[in-house]
Amino acid sequence: MTGLGERLDRLVGKKSADALEGAFKLGTAGDLLRHYPRRYAERGQLTDIAGLEVGEHVTVMAKVVSVTKRQMKTKRGTLVEVALTDGKRSLDCAFFNQPWHMEKLKPGISALFAGKVTAFRQKLQLANPDYQLLDGDAETGSVEEFAGGLIPVYPASAKIQSWQIAQCVQQTLAVLDEIEDPFPDALRDKLGLPPYEQAVRSIHRPAEWADLELARTRLKWDEALSVQLALAQRRQAANARPAPACPPTTGGIGSAFDERLPFTLTAGQVEVGEAIAADLSGESPMNRLLQGEVGSGKTIVALRAMLQVVDSGRQAAMLAPTEVLAAQHARSLRELLGDLGQSGELGAAENATKVTLLTGSLTAPQRKQAMLDAASGAAGIVVGTHALIQDKVSFAELGFVVVDEQHRFGVEQRDALRGRAGENLSPHVLVMTATPIPRTVAMTVYGDLETSALRELPAGRSPISTTVVPVAEKPSWLDRVWQRVREEVGKGHQAYVVCPRIGDEEDGPGGSDDGRRPPLAVVEVTEMLAAGPLSGLRLGILHGRLPADEKDAVMRAFAAAEVDVLVATTVVEVGVNVPNATAMVIMDADRFGVSQLHQLRGRVGRGSAPGVCLLVTDMPGGTSTRDRLDAVASTLDGFELARMDLELRREGDILGASQSGAKSGLKMLSLIRDEQVIADARVVAQALVADDPALTAHPGLAGMVHQVVDAERAEYLEKA
Numbered sequence: 160m161t162g163l164g165e166r167l168d169r170l171v172g173k174k175s176a177d178a179l180e181g182a183f184k185l186g187t188a189g190d191l192l193r194h195y196p197r198r199y200a201e202r203g204q205l206t207d208i209a210g211l212e213v214g215e216h217v218t219v220m221a222k223v224v225s226v227t228k229r230q231m232k233t234k235r236g237t238l239v240e241v242a243l244t245d246g247k248r249s250l251d252c253a254f255f256n257q258p259w260h261m262e263k264l265k266p267g268i269s270a271l272f273a274g275k276v277t278a279f280r281q282k283l284q285l286a287n288p289d290y291q292l293l294d295g296d297a298e299t300g301s302v303e304e305f306a307g308g309l310i311p312v313y314p315a316s317a318k319i320q321s322w323q324i325a326q327c328v329q330q331t332l333a334v335l336d337e338i339e340d341p342f343p344d345a346l347r348d349k350l351g352l353p354p355y356e357q358a359v360r361s362i363h364r365p366a367e368w369a370d371l372e373l374a375r376t377r378l379k380w381d382e383a384l385s386v387q388l389a390l391a392q393r394r395q396a397a398n399a400r401p402a403p404a405c406p407p408t409t410g411g412i413g414s415a416f417d418e419r420l421p422f423t424l425t426a427g428q429v430e431v432g433e434a435i436a437a438d439l440s441g442e443s444p445m446n447r448l449l450q451g452e453v454g455s456g457k458t459i460v461a462l463r464a465m466l467q468v469v470d471s472g473r474q475a476a477m478l479a480p481t482e483v484l485a486a487q488h489a490r491s492l493r494e495l496l497g498d499l500g501q502s503g504e505l506g507a508a509e510n511a512t513k514v515t516l517l518t519g520s521l522t523a524p525q526r527k528q529a530m531l532d533a534a535s536g537a538a539g540i541v542v543g544t545h546a547l548i549q550d551k552v553s554f555a556e557l558g559f560v561v562v563d564e565q566h567r568f569g570v571e572q573r574d575a576l577r578g579r580a581g582e583n584l585s586p587h588v589l590v591m592t593a594t595p596i597p598r599t600v601a602m603t604v605y606g607d608l609e610t611s612a613l614r615e616l617p618a619g620r621s622p623i624s625t626t627v628v629p630v631a632e633k634p635s636w637l638d639r640v641w642q643r644v645r646e647e648v649g650k651g652h653q654a655y656v657v658c659p660r661i662g663d664e665e666d667g668p669g670g671s672d673d674g675r676r677p678p679l680a681v682v683e684v685t686e687m688l689a690a691g692p693l694s695g696l697r698l699g700i701l702h703g704r705l706p707a708d709e710k711d712a713v714m715r716a717f718a719a720a721e722v723d724v725l726v727a728t729t730v731v732e733v734g735v736n737v738p739n740a741t742a743m744v745i746m747d748a749d750r751f752g753v754s755q756l757h758q759l760r761g762r763v764g765r766g767s768a769p770g771v772c773l774l775v776t777d778m779p780g781g782t783s784t785r786d787r788l789d790a791v792a793s794t795l796d797g798f799e800l801a802r803m804d805l806e807l808r809r810e811g812d813i814l815g816a817s818q819s820g821a822k823s824g825l826k827m828l829s830l831i832r833d834e835q836v837i838a839d840a841r842v843v844a845q846a847l848v849a850d851d852p853a854l855t856a857h858p859g860l861a862g863m864v865h866q867v868v869d870a871e872r873a874e875y876l877e878k879a
Contacts, residue, residue, distance in 0.1 A: 161334045163189030170334065171327040178319035179327065188331050189866075192359050194324070195378070195826050196311035199371065200271075208248040210783040211276050211283055213675065218273040218312045218321040220293070221245055223264050231255075243272065248781070251284045269293045271310070273320045278675070281631055281779045291322045309365050328363045341381070341859035346843070352377045375827060376836075382828040383836050385867035387844035388860060394446075395852055400585040402444035403473055403558045407436055411470035412499055412510050412539075413463060419497070427615045428456050434611055435464045435589065439559065445587035450596050451613030452797050454761060457591045460613070461561045462492060464589060469512050469539035473558025476586075477542045480564050482518045482707045483714060483730060488563070489516040489542040491736070503537065512539030519546040520707030562590045593761065594754045596801060614798065623760055623770035625792040627748075627785070631777040640744055640773050641692035647742040648696055648723045652768060654742035656726045657759055658684050659750045661702045679746045685726045693724060701727040729755065731762055738766030748774035749784045753804035756791045802831070825867070 161170070165188045168176035179185040185194055200206065206219035221243035231238050239260050241252040252272065254260045264270070274288030313324040338356040340347065347354070353361075353373055361374035407413065424432070431449060438445035451457045465475035477492075479485035492514050493500045500514045501507035515538035517529040532538035536555030541547065590608060628636045644654045662680025681702050689698055699722035701713045710730075716722045718737050725731070725740075729751075743763045748756060756774065764770025774792065778784045790803045828836070847854065854861040 161188065161336050163187060163192070163335075163338065167191060167327075167331075170331050175319065175323065175327050179324070182316035182318040183314070188335060191328060191331055192335075192363070193826065194313065194328075195362055197314050198312050199365070200310045200312055206245055208243075208245045208250045208283070209781055210786065211250070212783050213276050213278050213283070213778065216273070216275050216316050217285075218271055218315055219243075219245075219250070220269060220271050220310075221250060223266050223268045223270070224249070225266055226261055226264050228258060228261055249282075251279070251282055252288055253279075253284060253286050255287060257287070263292065264290070271312075271322060273315055275317065278779055283779070283782070289320050291320070309368070309371070311363060311365075325363075332360060332363065339859065341863040343857060343859070350380065350843075352380055355381070378827040379829075379833055379836050380840065381863060382825045382867055383833065383840035384844060384860070385864045386825070387837070387840045388848060388854065388864045389868045391841075391844040391848035392852065395848055397446055397585070398443050400444070400583060401442045402585050402587050403471070403556070404440060404442050405468045405471035405473055405558050405587070406440040407467050408470045411466070412508075412512055413466035413470050415508065415510065416463070416466055416496065416499055419499075424459070425456060425613070425615045427451075427613045428460055431611045431613060432460055432463055435460065436467060438609075439464060439467055439587055444585045445589065446608045447589050448596075448608040448610045449589060449591045449613070450610065451591075451593060452761075454765060455593075455613040455615065457593070457613060458488070458491065459495070461589060461591060462495060465540055465559060465561065466512075468559040468587070471558065473556045474533070474536060474538065474554050475540050475559040475561065476547055476554070476557060477540065477561040478547055478563065479542065479544060481703070481730060482520055482544055483701075483710050483735070484563065485518055485542055485544050486516060486711055487714070487735065489514055492540060492542065500540075502539070513537055514540045514542065517541055517543035517547055517552065518707065519544065557586050559587045559589070562588065564592055564594075593758060594797070594801070612798075621764040621767060621769045623764040623772055623795060625760060625772040625774065625795075627788045627792050628773050628775045629777075629780065629785075630775060631779060637775065638692070640775065641688070643771065643773065644693065644724060644742055644744060645696070647771070650741075650768075651739075652741040653717065653720060653722070653737065653739050654724045654744065655731060655740060655759075655762060656684060656688070656724060657731065657743065657745045658726065658728060659747050661704055661728060678750050681726050681728055684746060688724070688726065696723040697721065698723070699725045701725055701730055703728060703730050729759065731759070735762055736765060737762070740765070741768050741770050743770070743772045744775060745772070746775050747777075748788055749776045749778045753787050753791055753800050754797075756788075757797050757800050760791070 166176070167179055167186060167188065167190075170176075170188060171179075171191075176186075179191065179194075183190075183194060185191050200220045206221060208219065208221070211217055211219075222245075224242040224244050226239065226241050228237055228239050230236075236256040237258050239254040239258060241254070241260070241264050243250045243252060252274075270293055271291040272285060272288045273290065274285040277284050277286055311321070311325055311328075313321040315321040315324060338359060340355040342352070342355065352358075355377065358374040358377035361370045362378060365371035365374065435445070435447065435449075438447060449457055449460065461477070465477070468475045477485075477488055479488050496512075496514065498506055498508040499511050502511040502513040513532060515529050515532040517526070517533065521529060529538075529541075530552060533541045534553045534555060541554070546552065596610075628640055630637045644656075647654055658681045659678040660680040662682035662684075681700055685698055685700055688694075699713050699717055701710060701717075705713070713722070713725070714735070717725045717740075720739055740763050743760060745751065745756065745759060751759070760770075760772040763772060774788050776785070776788060778788075787804070790800060794800060830837075847857065847860070851857065854864070
């Protein structure tokens with residue numbers, strides 16, 4: 160009997176099994192069969208070379224244009240250069256000291272080429288790639304290993320190529336016993352889906368495109384339903400423990416704050432505020448995600464909600480991902496509240512509360528006082544980092560938790576605060592992010608949360624112009640970048656320069672194995688700027704490894720305009736608010752994601768003067784990386800960028816596995832194209848869990864959930 164749990168070394172041999180384990184952590188037949196082809200090529204149909212990514216291991220079907228051999232000048236030996244084409248663009252292959260390839264690779268021949276993409280003299284190149292000929296003089300039987308006219312192209316690596324994986328899959332399918340279907344027959348028939356075994360065989364060896372589409376639909380449903388079942392179980396568990404009801408009151412601190420607001424709330428702030436107020440009034444724990452553009456006014460929404468809780472006699476806690484941001488939140492909340500936040504001080508309003516900051520870097524006396532404020536209830540609002548959820552920190556009556564930047568704080572941190580609202584009570588939770596999230600991602604990754612969005616920016620925000628600076632193609636543009644920074648400083652403004660790396664000894668060299676130089680570092684760039692293009696300006700350094708008091712001092716100096724240019728890592732990505740900063744230069748911008756670039760850009764243009772953001776890159780044009788940078792430059796709409804980001808980066812595995820594969824996770828489901836499947840699966844999952852929370856009556860579904868959302872993925876999902 161050969162089942163899905165059979166070890167691969169017994170099925171495909173030790174050498175292939177070791178390669179699959181080493182490259183993709185595939186150890187069993189089931190693991191291998193869930194390593195789905197990335198795409199399919201029809202014999203004779205060439206791969207689109209445009210958009211290949213430097214550093215990516217690729218398999219392309221291309222036609223040989225020319226083959227030349229020459230002596231290498233700097234090294235002894237020969238170099239065989241092969242020019243490939245897809246009919247539109249070219250790709251070079253280089254074989255070092257391997258002259259025999261000239262006998263196999265002739266102009267006009269088509270083949271599958273596999274290797275890592277590198278950049279050489281601003282052109283894409285494959286160095287010493289493996290290849291599989293697809294023409295008449297190919298090795299006997301090699302082409303016939305592929306099913307029909309469709310050639311599966313698998314996520315591959317230098318250890319094992321796509322065609323070798325296809326052969327392993329074929330060997331496994333040939334000896335596999337019948338595969339049990341996790342879906343109940345009634346559910347499968349209702350949804351019109353094929354049996355699981357049919358889908359698995361068709362996805363690897365499709366006879367025609369129609370079979371392939373049917374198989375894809377079934378496997379997408381497996382993944383979508385697995386995640387939605389896991390999230391439905393989370394929602395039910397979260398609602399099992401009641402929350403303290405905190406209905407709005409009149410005549411309290413919340414009413415006083417609203418009367419003093421020096422501006423009018425946007426329609427979105429009012430609408431979201433009403434939804435949150437209603438949630439806080441109930442005894443079911445609120446679990447809501449508030450997403451909004453940079454500067455859309457999430458902090459005001461959160462503060463009004465916290466004041467509603469304080470008026471009900473409870474405390475609110477606000478978690479921030481960094482000490483810099485926690486300290487800034489505490490300062491801004493105190494400034495917004497004025498004498499309403501000065502309880503215990505001279506001049507405090509009659510019904511004032513107290514805002515307390517609690518972080519790991521406080522002095523012993525400061526920390527002792529902050530913990531006493533939280534434990535006694537003297538502080539209505541406690542702001543801090545993860546230090547807030549340590550066991551020794553206690554609250555008098557915690558009713559509400561605000562988590563800023565969900566992509567840095569996960570469910571396990573939120574769970575740690577549950578039970579702090581009193582015996583058998585769970586606090587209400589509001590998660591905030593300035594990273595816009597497409598609806599399908601919200602349903603899939605944040606499916607245990609209700610979602611709200613602030614799309615409208617408050618009046619007075621200035622426009623930001625964004626330009627890509629391609630220094631490899633136009634090196635003189637970099638000089639202009641620093642001139643532009645000097646111009647902004649000359650007008651009395653300030654600028655950020657952001658680098659991907661710190662650059663100290665602990666940071667390491669930061670090199671990569673794709674032939675690229677190490678990413679630029681804060682320390683090195685600061686020295687270069689101080690000695691060269693920005694000499695004479697006041698430069699500051701900010702990164703996460705500085706002591707907390709030094710970080711705070713640097714930010715205060717920058718906010719007070721005592722620093723002209725702040726050279727920093729992404730520690731400035733969230734929450735930093737310096738309205739006088741009008742320019743941002745992002746070095747090696749290609750090393751950041753779309754959403755991260757959008758977040759960083761939001762640090763400028765926060766005052767009355769327009770902002771400028773310059774994305775410096777040495778990546779060649781025509782790559783998907785440059786497409787991403789162009790997308791950021793083309794729009795300021797974060798929600799549109801979030802959708803573009805999914806499309807341009809080919810999605811990958813949102814449950815944490817790399818795109819090149821790992822033994823489970825979401826590999827078939829597309830968050831762009833499969834919105835309806837995800838929405839339908841959510842409805843089905845809710846009904847199933849409502850009737851059978853532990854899925855006791857459906858062991859196949861329970862096993863499927865565990866397989867797709869295993870412990871590692873569940874942790875990633877929760878931290879997402």
